[in-house]
Structures are given as structure tokens and as C-alpha cells.
Amino acid sequence: MPLNFEVLAYEETSLGILCLRRRLTLKEPQQWVTEITLNHEFLMSSLHTDSERSLATLALQRLTGRNLRIMVGGLGLGYTCAAAIDDPRVAQVQVIEFLAQVIDWLQAGLVPLSPQLVDETRLSIVRGDVYQTLLADPSTEEPVAELWDAILIDVDHSPDDQLASLSHGFYSEFGLRQATRHLSKQGVLALWSYAGNQELEDAMRRVFRLFDIVPITYENQHVGESFTDWLFIGQR
Secondary structure, eight states: OOOOOOEEEEEEEETTEEEEEOOOOOOOSSOEEEEETTTTTEEESSSSSHHHHHHHHHHHTTOSSSSEEEEEETTTTTTTHHHHHTTTEEEEEEEEOOHHHHHHHHTTTTTTTHHHHHTTTTEEEESSSSHHHSSSSSOOOOOOGSSSEEEEESSBTTBBBBSSOOOOOTTTTHHHHHTTTTTEEEEEEEEEESSSHHHHHHHHHOOOSSSEEEEEEEEEETTTTEEEEEEEEEEE
């Protein structure tokens, strides 16, 4: 019997059991896809990446100028930061990833975008808590040039379905206002969610000068059903 499923890594983490796996799709044309699960619940896949890429491309469409600095909260399989790097105006992308294991997988060549990202000079990946970073006050000596032109967050399933049990308060009006202090004058904050959220929508409308909600609908090839992810995009 041919092998059609492979576990690449199975790790104990502070958030639970983290698994990196590959499997062959059932429908033709068959292809290998890479997936991440956390506590045996599906987290992300290399099969459907439209919303992860759009998180970067739609945010960058709102920006002018060159030498753009982009912060990405959550590495995942790397599709958001790869889409940011594909924009020639981008000079720097910094990814903040909470789980060291996810960073190790990329550096060890275990994920599809490893060859593209490992040697990318404009990309830096640091281990940390992006919420803790954004909720903290920026240094009073932080020059304008060190602020971010876009901050892209794809960490939780949704504001109501967070990976960590402890609520950090980032999705509140206070949390969003703190995050804007890390943005450049016309900077963009974009958030990924698998579901809509009225409280987040209301808070972002109060905080940002411009605000859009963008649904990204796709056909899930595994189950033959349509799903919609939601992007919340605000601009100062």
C-alpha cells in the first residue's frame, strides 16, 4: 500500500500537542499538502492559502511609498510573510512567532516555503508574543523610521476562539489603540479570523480612519464545501 500520510513532527508545547504532517489529497489531481494541528485540531494547510496571502497583499495595496517595514504576528506555514516579501516595495519583514518549534520546522526545511524563506535577507523571525509586543508602550525614544507600515496578525482562530486560554485584551478598543502606536502615520493593521466578529468590527471602526472587512471564500477540496475567512483591515 502506498504511503499517503506522514507525520513530520510531533511536539509538546506550552499550548498543547503540536503536529506537522503531510498527506495526499483524495480528489484528483492528487497532491501532497502540509498541515499543522494543535491539540489534534486543524490549524492550517498548504492547500488553501488565499486568505493568508490576502492578509498581506490587501494591506500592502493601501500603502504608498517604498522601503516598507512589515510586522507579521504568527509564522504558521509562512504564506503571509512570503506574500509580503513578494512586494518589491518591502524592505523588511519581521515575524514574531510564539512557538519555537514552528520556527525550527521552517529552518529545517520541513515546510513547503522553506527554500524560499530560509535565505531571504529581508526576513527576520523572532520568538516572542506579538500581543505582548503590541500592547506594550513603544519606547519614547523610538524613531519614526522604526515604526511599522503594516502589522499583520494571524495567530488565533478568531477573537472568540483564541489559542491561549488567557485573554490578552488585544481585540478590544484599548488593545487596538495600543497597537496603532507601533504603526507609521498611515500604517495598516490587518487581522485574520475564520469568523466574523461584531465587537471587533465596532472597535476597529472607532479606532481607524479607514476600515474594511473582506471575506475570502474558497472551496475546501478535502470536504467539497465552501468556507469563508474574514480579514479586518484598518488604516490610520
